[in-house]
Amino acid sequence: MKKEILDKYKDRSDVIKALAHPARLFMLDYLSDGEKCVCKFTEELGLDQSTVSKHLAVLKNSGLVDFEKRGLNVYYRLKCPCIMNIFGCIETVNKSEK
Amino acid sequence: MKKEILDKYKDRSDVIKALAHPARLFMLDYLSDGEKCVCKFTEELGLDQSTVSKHLAVLKNSGLVDFEKRGLNVYYRLKCPCIMNIFGCIETVNKSEK
């Protein structure tokens, strides 16, 4: 792929890749009403704790979430809540699909 | 992953996966001012024609684009132009990243 195009779109696609998993979409949705600690995600998702931890690391590395340690727990929160706005259009796409 | 969560987020993540590649993001951007035929993408991207065709098929299968055959050419177009609105937030995420 031409370098200019890669340079222009790579950072965007990295963020979008971080969104591109059902567990991580759930996580963002779950965070939309406030911070949650890791154990909550593990409980809700029914995935191994290590798997949850890795999904959260993907979100963290993309810049979509942030976290804070308090005692034994780590609390994650949305860094750019505007991300929740994309779901409206995504639903439109799904509904228009035939 | 719990079935209810997978059921709720799988369709959304499928659309987002279709967005999650620099070449496909370019394609959508390139379509934002109107339909283009396949050869145009091949020319602009500098990728093999078969690779371009497969990327377009990913966009088509997700419901993000549609196409029409006219003569020897196939013209692709945006099906849900609202998708272009997500880039503002994505850029915010990239800029906030540290």
Added chain:
DNA sequence: TTACTATATGGCAAAATTACCATATAAATA
């Protein structure tokens, strides 16, 4: 200090994605 709890990390195998080459198909033209 020792034990316990919450989270992160290393390792690995399975699955999915990507890009190319070769080739098939379909429409236009000679």
Added chain:
DNA sequence: TATTTATATGGTAATTTTGCCATATAGTAA
């Protein structure tokens, strides 16, 4: 009909992603 052109598809190797297990780490409590 035979040829040319634009696009799609099959095959495949390299890469990336995913999810689990085992284990490491850090904070708390006994």
